[in-house]
Structures are given as C-alpha cells and as structure tokens.
Amino acid sequence: QVQLVESGGGFVQPGGSLRLSCAASGMIVSLYAMGWYRQAPGNQRELVARITSGGSITYADSVKGRFTIARDNVKNTVYLQMNSLKPEDTAVYYCNTRIYSDNYWGQGTQVTVSS
DSSP states (O other): OOEEEEEOOEEEOTTOOEEEEEEEESSOGGGSOEEEEEEOTTSOOEEEEEEOTTOOEEEOTTTTTTEEEEEETTTTEEEEEEOSOOGGGOEEEEEEEEETTEEEEOOOEEEEEOO
16 A cells, blocks of 8 residues: 655745655655655646656756756655745645555645745
8 A cells, every 4th residue: 555654844934945755655755756746725736856766857947946856766755945945836735656556645744934
C-alpha cells in the first residue's frame, strides 16, 4: 500500500525558508516521478516541482530559482527546499506520485508566509 507523508510546513516571514519532506512507503521513489503540488484557498491545485525517475526536473515558473526538489534514495524521501518565500506561496503543499493508472497523494502540509 502506497503512503506519502508530508512534513515540514509552518509559518514563516517573507524572505524565509522551509524544507518540506515527503516520506514514501509501499513504493520506491527512485522508480517513479514524484511531484510537489500546492493549493491555495479558492485556487486549483497546481504543480510546483517534479522529478522523474531519470532525474529530470521541472518547476513552475513562479518558483524557479527559489525552490529546489531533491530525492534521497536511501531515505526513500523527496524534499522541497523553499527559499525566498513570498506571501503568494501560502498554500497546502501535497506530495504526489502516479503508478500506472493510480494517483497517490499525501495528506498535505500547510505553508503560511506572512509578516
């Protein structure tokens, strides 16, 4: 049974940093594409960053140069390092993977950026 558990969210002032973690069980993160999504109130869920099994990485334009996605194959965990945070980054952040036709999501972790 695939489980994705996010952690690391919190409250931070503009310009601050957070590192989100997505610990996976029931699957091997290096074998599948892993993504971070976010959803702000009233908005659709959007892709923030994605890393494929081959290591190719894509970012949303809004986070390029500020966020970094990384994978630790030993810990079977995917990270999202978020720097220079802005109020518009406030959202619930979700970890995602798709295995064949099944889409898996974590429970989400809240990130709030405010002064």
